[in-house]
Amino acid sequence: MSDLRVGIVGVGVMGADHAERVVRKTAGARLVAVSDPDWARAESLASRLDARVVADPLELIASDEVDAVILASPGFAHAEQLFACLEHGKPVLCEKPLTMDAASALQVVEREHKLGRQLIQVGFMRRFDPEYAAMKQLLDSGELGRTLLLHNVHRNQSVPTTFRSEMIVRDSMVHEVDVARWLFGSEITRITVRTPQPTSLVADGVLDPQLALFELANGAMADVEVFVNFQVGYEVRCEAVAERGSATIGLGSGVFTRAGGQWGGAMPADFRVRFEQAYDVEVQRWVDATVRGEIDGPSAWDGYAAAAVCEAGIESLSSGRPVDVTLADRSKVLG
Structure with a gap:
């Protein structure tokens, strides 16, 4: 099978670390796109890792060239971006918090449940x-x-x-x-x-x-x-x-x-x-589970709770x- 094409939204400290991880350490995955409000930061990372920069994170999520998404953006942006991932059927590894408040987090859980398929895994890496x-x-x-x-x-x-x-x-x-x-x-x-x-x-x-x-x-x-x-x-x-x-x-x-x-x-x-090893295991298991059509870690409900x-x-x-x-x-x- 071809590699899972991964897009990363937010390439600050955590997102850049995940980008390096996908490229250097994760089997069965390929970094194809990144998005960040800081264009220069995104461009510098993308050019080094042979990916493209997409200015609008929602455009990255919707792209046919992206199979799955890692959200490392600020928590206040998560709700909108998670809803977009659900709308486009994109599996997503979302760094904590799921959202900024319980009400919007519950909405995410409910929206995912209506799809009849779990697409969201939350980045509580200590479990790994x-x-x-x-x-x-x-x-x-x-x-x-x-x-x-x-x-x-x-x-x-x-x-x-x-x-x-x-x-x-x-x-x-x-x-x-x-x-x-x-x-x-x-x-x-x-x-x-x-x-x-x-x-x-x-x-x-x-x-x-x-x-x-x-x-x-x-x-x-x-x-x-x-x-x-x-x-x-x-x-x-x-x-x-x-x-x-x-x-x-x-x-x-x-x-x-x-x-x-x-x-x-x-x-x-x-x-x-x-927690370097925990992050490595987390991302690899997320990729492997995504290819199987599953999640293998904390769920949207865990993020809501x-x-x-x-x-x-x-x-x-x-x-x-x-x-x-x-x-x-x-x-x-x-x-």
Whole structure:
């Protein structure tokens, strides 16, 4: 069979990384087109990777020369672009968030369901990380008994000065939202977000770090510390506490040294380093599943559920009180 012809909308940090991945690492796929408001950036990438630039992202999506789409555009553009992918029957790997709010995300789920075919996969790449996958397999095996608690740490070295408090919930904490739903196999029903004294290294009004507590329908709980201006490096850890033991990932897999009166290992400065293998596996499995006419990862419903939790989280961030998550009845939406 001929290679899957992939178009990428948005070639900033994540989109450019995916473009390189499709060209250099992904079997059975070929990058044919890119689109970005920054024409010079798009042109530079396209010329280097032998693709063409399409000014209008909707034109790229509609093109007969594009079989499938990776959306790495800003979240506020996702709804319109996802509807276009559904209209033209284009399989799409959409980076989080699915959309900016629960209402529009539910509309996407409903529109896809009417097609009678799943076309949307959401880019929660941690499900493809070998450590997270091993933890999921262990917990599902029942070897440790029921999983009761989940502790998460999510720290970035730094983020742009435009990164506001609400974005910490919607663009960073959203990963732990999906991890908790996935590992427990249960929906989050309530979220509480609290903030300590913020770091002095952010602009006035930015609440960083943040602490969140998730309560799930099955009675389990998960907490997360998100600190996006940690300064040291990029650190993601997760500990699952079960009835007969615990499991921890994210402790570092590089060389551990003792020298010069110090001990330790290296910490990556960038999420693309920590989760490079997860992204590689995610895109390859997306391509393979697309060729089969399937998806093989988080669905539009997963994107909607995460959006609903984050919406409640932003409300809790503002009020400091627990907020119940309003989620549509899945059985009624999906039949």
